[in-house]
Amino acid sequence: MRSAGRVTSVDLAQTLGIAQSTVSRALSNDTRIAVKTREKVQALAAELGYTPNAFARSLSTQQSKLIGIVMSEMTSPFYPFVLEKLTSQLHELGWRVLLFSTDSDHDVDDLLPLVLEYQCDGLIIASANLSSHMSETLIRHGTPVVLFNRYASDASSSAVCCDNRGGGRLVADYLLASGHTRYAYIAGRENTSTNRDRELGYTARLEAAGFAVRRETGNFTYEAGFAAMGRLLSTRDAPDAVFCANDITAIGAIDAARELGVQVGHEVSVIGFDDIPMAAWSAYKLTTVRQPVAAMIASSLEMLIGAIEGQVLGSNLRFIPGSLVERGSVRLEAQGKGRKAKGKANE
Amino acid sequence: MRSAGRVTSVDLAQTLGIAQSTVSRALSNDTRIAVKTREKVQALAAELGYTPNAFARSLSTQQSKLIGIVMSEMTSPFYPFVLEKLTSQLHELGWRVLLFSTDSDHDVDDLLPLVLEYQCDGLIIASANLSSHMSETLIRHGTPVVLFNRYASDASSSAVCCDNRGGGRLVADYLLASGHTRYAYIAGRENTSTNRDRELGYTARLEAAGFAVRRETGNFTYEAGFAAMGRLLSTRDAPDAVFCANDITAIGAIDAARELGVQVGHEVSVIGFDDIPMAAWSAYKLTTVRQPVAAMIASSLEMLIGAIEGQVLGSNLRFIPGSLVERGSVRLEAQGKGRKAKGKANE
């Protein structure tokens, strides 16, 4: 009954008194088919509202034209943007998107069977981890993967990341140059390479310049930033420069500072990471490191599709540099509080 | 070569010297298969990493187990939350999600062929429009649809919405009760039922109480709210109560007010709609109408899956009431500015 409504290529063929194969070729603009028949077929197809069955096609061609996207933290402000760009670009390139979501806490292992059942031609994993066991399974199945903004420690799968470590260094240099002296870092989730690298770049640079870095735990959320900043400011010798693992944490931190009557951009400087739209709001004017999202997405797709079409499965890591965007949340001139000379010298 | 890696049910059958049909039945725990063979098959399947081909299965069963989700405004803060909940719930229920994104400006018509090619068993359209022509096509194909937070004027497809009109009334009553006198509305995108209904409920109630409502255009974004509030406050006789089409607009409005030195919650009251996480931030403390997201999603899935399984295709509209959550952005006691008595009386 259901299939009664569905028009198939066989139906078209029978109506026109030709072979199904001719219909198939006519619809794919095969040059071997005479222009006249081709037009006849296409006209009838349009008239009857024929829609090819992607499943049957995939079975035949061994290509699903499906890309799986696994995403966690979908509700944090950065990733929806990524997801939208990814899907719209994939659509333009003729691919469809099978969406999976997971909590970032554990690996995506349990989702993998589903991805494989649906014969995804490729897989993009954003802000989630892939166990090395699974990555082997994928390689065995010949399904290319690229990790987005995360990379596997064993380098078993390709990945595209913002140069998080470089970003951390950028922040350190900027804060040093403007004469800050008491540094802190509010972390993101601990098991993420993003958090690790941002911290590493920041801290290494500062320690090389002779400064210690106080560390507060966090998890990439507003609430965590709010709480951490509260802790930082409630101590004697509170920091005058706070780098946050991402923007939303930074915004939480700013709100906490305000609540305590501490002026952001004067008494304490705050820097974030991502450059989400909110960072530009007049309420925050957050100085931050902009992730080169467009370039990262382009790069991911290029790598993924290259791997699918060329079957070059070699793993490949790419780090794309971010850029510092200056707004109002950092005190620029040293105000006699810190060792100005040292800060400047380090630039 | 690709298929060399793929293990099929035929492979299993040959290895075990049994028929493919037996394998199929063994893996689906068919009771007719002897326990011993069943175990043998399942063991081998696990060993070889057999993954059933969902396409072949769908071809055979005429069920794709795929739900298409069409979403626009993915980057506005409300919808990622919806998307995440939808996909995770669908996964739990055994469905997969095919994701399509579109800009909310035009209909989803161009995406429809893709949805049909992939034989989606059902379709959820969030914050986007479906032309009546397309809705007919879907009915003809027997594909159930439910619109999320939008409904078609011709009632040709099912829909689940927040009771936006009721929400607008809630806001009006609340503002009247607290003695406001100069009302304004900052609109969302004009072609949306959400915007229309929120405005209608609000305005109708206020006009019934004898108040006029000043209207500013908007489009559900921060920037639009910011600009609109700027316009409102730059006039003589500026409003003391502003209802915004959604939270993000309201937050833009609040920032604009602050920029102009106007105290929100005292000189001007602002109310939003949605109750996104940001609304609770200490920087905003936005009083707003909470959308019953969980209930809306549950209801959508219930309707959709009911339609898929029962083939009851009747169109069905469901409106779920929201609730006012009080925070700090509304002045509560009349401050001698307005006709307090009248406001109170209307509660």
Added chain:
DNA sequence: AAGATTCGCGCATACCTATGCAATGCAGTC
């Protein structure tokens, strides 16, 4: 005009799973 070439199309099959129906083997019954 007969053979060589090209053009247009059809036949048959692969892709993989699910399932109705037939068949087999075996135990139990009278």
Added chain:
DNA sequence: GACTGCATTGCATAGGTATGCGCGAATCTT
């Protein structure tokens, strides 16, 4: 011992598309 009945398994086919290969007809060649 023959027959009924049940428990297991196999056979065959559907589902819709793409494509290698072959065939007939039309065009061209000389």
